[in-house]
Each structure stands twice: as C-alpha cells, then as structure tokens.
Amino acid sequence: xxxxxxxxxxxxxxxxxxxxxxxxxxxxxxxxxxxxxxxxxxxxxxxxxxxxxxxxxxxxxxxxxxxxxxxxxxxxxxxxxxxxxxxxxxxxxxxxxxxxxxxxxxxxxxxxxxxxxxxxxxxxxxxxxxxxxxxxxxxxxxxxxxxxxxxxxxxxxxxxxxxxxxxxxxxxxxxxxxxxxxxxxxxxxxxxxxxxxxxxxxxxxxxxxxxxxxxxxxxxxxxxxxxxxxxxxxxxxxxxxxxxxxxxxxxxxxxxxxxxxxxxxxxxxxxxxxxxxxxxxxxxxxxxxxxxxxxxxxxxxxxxxxxxxxxxxxxxxxxxxxxxxxxxxxxxxxxxxxxxxxxxxxxxxxxxxxxxxxxxxxxxxxxxxxxxxxxxxxxxxxxxxxxxxxxxxxxxxxxxxxxxxxxxxxxxxxxxxxxxxxxxxxxxxxxxxxxxxxxxxxxxxxxxxxxxxxxxxxxx
Ligand code: GAP
Numbered sequence: 001x002x003x004x005x006x007x008x009x010x011x012x013x014x015x016x017x018x019x020x021x022x023x024x025x026x027x028x029x030x031x032x033x034x035x036x037x038x039x040x041x042x043x044x045x046x047x048x049x050x051x052x053x054x055x056x057x058x059x060x061x062x063x064x065x066x067x068x069x070x071x072x073x074x075x076x077x078x079x080x081x082x083x084x085x086x087x088x089x090x091x092x093x094x095x096x097x098x099x100x101x102x103x104x105x106x107x108x109x110x111x112x113x114x115x116x117x118x119x120x121x122x123x124x125x126x127x128x129x130x131x132x133x134x135x136x137x138x139x140x141x142x143x144x145x146x147x148x149x150x151x152x153x154x155x156x157x158x159x160x161x162x163x164x165x166x167x168x169x170x171x172x173x174x175x176x177x178x179x180x181x182x183x184x185x186x187x188x189x190x191x192x193x194x195x196x197x198x199x200x201x202x203x204x205x206x207x208x209x210x211x212x213x214x215x216x217x218x219x220x221x222x223x224x225x226x227x228x229x230x231x232x233x234x235x236x237x238x239x240x241x242x243x244x245x246x247x248x249x250x251x252x253x254x255x256x257x258x259x260x261x262x263x264x265x266x267x268x269x270x271x272x273x274x275x276x277x278x279x280x281x282x283x284x285x286x287x288x289x290x291x292x293x294x295x296x297x298x299x300x301x302x303x304x305x306x307x308x309x310x311x312x313x314x315x316x317x318x319x320x321x322x323x324x325x326x327x328x329x330x331x332x333x334x335x336x337x338x339x340x341x342x343x344x345x346x347x348x349x350x351x352x353x354x355x356x357x358x359x360x361x362x363x364x365x366x367x368x369x370x371x372x373x374x375x376x377x378x379x380x381x382x383x384x385x386x387x388x389x390x391x392x393x394x395x396x397x398x399x400x401x402x403x404x405x406x407x408x409x410x411x412x413x414x415x416x417x418x419x420x421x422x423x424x425x426x427x428x429x430x431x432x433x434x435x436x437x438x439x440x441x442x443x444x445x446x447x448x449x450x451x452x453x454x455x456x457x458x459x460x
Pocket of ligand 1: 156158188198320322323365
C-alpha cells in the first residue's frame with residue numbers, strides 16, 4: 001500500500017478531544033443528538049461522513065473475521081427478544097453498576113468504581129452510599145404495561161449467537177471449530193463522564209462467538225487476542241498506542257475463565273481505555289460455554305453438536321472477541337488526527353486525518369484545476385462518474401485547488417485526482433498523496449489506467 005507514509009515532521013497529535021469533536025461536527029461525522037432541543041445525554045447522531053466511516057470499519061471487520069476465513073458465518077438477530085434469554089445469561093441478575101449520587105449542590109451521578117473519591121468530583125459535596133442498578137433498558141411489549149410484558153433492549157449482541165448456535169451449525173453444516181459473527185446495536189443505561197462517543201447509551205458492537213472443542217479454548221483464546229490486535233495495527237493504529245490488560249481473576253465476569261482487553265491510549269480520562277474485550281466464555285462444566293450451558297438449563301433444549309467420531313454430544317467451549325464499532329471508529333479518528341504546521345511564519349497549519357484508505361469515507365476526490373473551465377469540468381466529471389461506479393468518491397470544484405486539497409485532508413481522503421489543461425492533451429491526471437502532499441510521486445497516470453491504479457492502491 002503506497003499511501004499513509006508518516007509525514008517527515010513530528011506529528012502534532014490530538015491533545016484535546018474537543019478539537020476532534022469540533023471537526024466531527026464541522027465536517028459531518030458526528031452531531032450531538034437532537035441538538036435543537038439541547039441534545040440528549042450520551043447520545044449522538046452519525047452524519048454523512050460518519051456513516052461512511054462506520055460502514056468501512058464494519059466492512060473491514062467482516063473482511064477479516066468472516067470473508068477471509070473458512071470457519072465463520074454471519075448472523076443478524078433481533079434486538080428485542082424473549083426476556084428469558086437475559087434471565088438465562090445472567091444479565092437480569094448481574095448486569096449491574098454501582099451508582100453514587102452527589103448530595104451537595106450539583107446532584108451529579110457517578111459510577112462508584114470509576115471515581116476515586118469520597119466527595120463529589122464536581123462540587124465537593126458529600127456522596128451517597130453506592131447502590132447497584134441494572135444497566136439494561138427495559139421496555140414493554142404489547143398494549144399493557146404489566147410485569148409480564150417487560151422486555152429488554154439487548155445489552156450485547158452475543159446472546160443472539162448463543163441462542164442461534166444450533167440453527168447456524170445445522171444450516172451451514174458446521175463442525176468445531178466454527179464461529180458466528182454479528183454486528184449491530186446494543187443498549188446500556190450508562191452513567192458516563194461524557195467522553196464524546198466513547199461510551200454512549202446506544203452503540204454498535206462487532207462480536208464473534210468462536211466455538212471450539214472443549215480443552216482447546218485456552219489456545220484459541222491466545223490466537224484471537226493476537227489476531228484482533230493485529231487487525232487494529234494493520235488498519236493503521238500505532239502499536240505504541242495499544243496495550244493488553246488482563247482482568248484479575250477475582251474481577252472476571254460471571255461467564256469468563258479469562259479476559260484480556262485490548263486498550264488504547266485515549267486523550268482523556270486516565271488515558272488507557274478498553275477498545276475491545278476478548279473473553280474465554282468457557283466457564284461451563286468441563287470447559288464448555290457458560291452461555292450454551294445456561295440456555296440449555298433454562299430452555300430444556302440441547303445446546304450441543306453431535307460428534308460422529310466420538311458418537312456423543314459435545315457442548316463446545318467458546319472464545320469471544322467483542323469489539324465496539326463506534327468506539328473503534330472514534331479510535332481511528334483519534335489515532336489518525338494531526339495538526340501539521342506547514343509554515344510557522346504564516347501560522348499555516350493543516351489538519352489531516354491519516355486514515356487507512358480502507359477506513360477513509362472517500363477513497364479519492366476528483367477536482368478540475370479551474371472550476372470555470374468547462375472542458376476541465378467535463379473531463380473531471382467523466383473521471384468521477386467512472387470511479388464512483390466502484391468506490392465512494394468525492395467531487396469538488398468549489399474553491400481554489402489548495403483549499404480543496406486541505407478540505408480533503410481534513411476528512412482523510414487519501415488521493416486527490418486533478419484534471420488540468422495538460423489532461424486535455426495527454427489524457428493523464430495528477431494524483432496528490434494526502435500524507436506527503438506530494439503531487440509527483442505517482443507520476444501522471446493515464447485516465448484509462450486510473451481504475452487499475454486505484455485498485456492496486458486500495459488493496460490491503
Ligand atoms: N459480549 C461482551 C461484551 O459486550 P463488553 O466489554 O461489555 O463485552 C464489548 O463490550 C465492546 O463494546 C467494548 O470493548 C467497547 O468497545 C464496546 N462498548 C461497550 N459498551 C459501550 C458503550 N456504552 N458505548 C460504546 N461502546 C461500548
């Protein structure tokens with residue numbers, strides 16, 4: 001891949017999250033939800049570029065976890081499902097956070113396990129005793145709001161994969177090991193300090209349940225931790241901003257034998273924060289899946305596979321790499337952000353997102369060198385029409401070429417393809433590289449070869 005070279009200057013990284021928040025709003029990545037009503041706590045809307053970014057993160061995950069493997073299938077399960085699922089999984093009883101409230105001026109609420117204080121961090125007032133509250137959102141299904149109508153918005157996508165385990169295994173004729181992958185919204189009634197989209201009430205997860213022969217779960221766990229860490233690095237996250245955090249044995253979730261978080265060094269809070277959690281959910285009998293075992297107990301249905309060789313039913317173990325799509329999108333933005341001083345004398349600074357081309361909203365922008373020259377505009381539009389049959393491409397002619405380049409830098413577009421007067425003679429275009437700003441690096445590329453050129457640049 002020819003782009004994303006590190007610029008020569010030391011990178012001025014994101015030092016203040018508010019700069020990114022402002023960029024996201026200005027350029028249509030993320031808006032505060034219902035802003036005309038003053039917004040809504042921990043809730044955001046994804047704008048035109050945010051949707052493209054998220055879709056690209058999703059596609060890159062599917063490519064790595066499903067498309068390029070032989071052993072994983074996709075699923076899209078319901079968000080509101082039978083509430084007995086959440087009883088069996090332990091969420092009704094155990095999905096609790098400790099809440100403390102300020103009894104002083106500000107009445108703020110905090111998660112007791114996330115503050116290290118006996119007084120309110122906002123106003124210094126006294127804090128209440130911690131009380132546990134369940135973070136699942138409740139709703140009612142049907143016209144009456146009786147106790148037995150209560151249902152939940154899913155707090156993780158994982159359970160959809162456990163309850164469909166046998167359906168997927170039989171329809172896809174799977175043997176161990178095999179995985180089920182799912183991407184979709186999850187919901188949690190979070191108390192959060194408000195670090196933009198890091199922790200929100202509704203968010204998207206990308207989860208894999210990888211079912212394995214009992215006894216091989218620990219080995220598969222190690223493999224998946226490596227695999228998932230590599231995914232972020234391959235997509236441009238700098239290795240020094242990643243680390244692993246092993247959950248202490250006495251703090252593990254009720255279903256987990258072992259959990260490692262891949263953490264990222266975020267520019268807020270205490271810095272390091274969870275990006276993805278990989279759990280060995282094989283805490284059922286004989287190293288089998290805790291969740292399959294629980295669903296077996298609660299539903300009375302067998303949650304096993306029949307092993308033809310051993311002539312017996314086997315309940316597999318399971319390893320779960322659980323990533324946040326929206327949190328990953330935020331991380332790609334943070335890690336790729338740079339303010340690059342080009343000319344200190346003129347205080348000329350460009351803001352650039354060094355996004356991996358697989359993640360960037362647009363793969364290229366086509367620009368006529370002069371917007372008021374009909375011949376240039378005609379050819380630029382032709383190039384644009386051709387390329388956008390295949391990729392998300394931007395077209396811009398609204399300003400002078402220097403400003404147009406800067407506009408694309410700010411949203412992470414890796415290539416700017418310029419149609420100039422020479423193009424009218426030689427049918428070739430100039431391509432500017434986002435990271436180096438070099439316009440000669442690729443030479444002049446013939447229009448007829450542009451698609452193949454793009455194909456080679458975007459392959460990864
Ligand atoms: N099925 C296991 C599970 O849900 P988790 O660690 O609670 O595990 C997995 O969640 C990932 O989902 C986290 O690493 C994070 O990326 C993302 N996530 C969790 N809660 C979130 C929230 N409130 N807002 C945004 N992302 C969240």
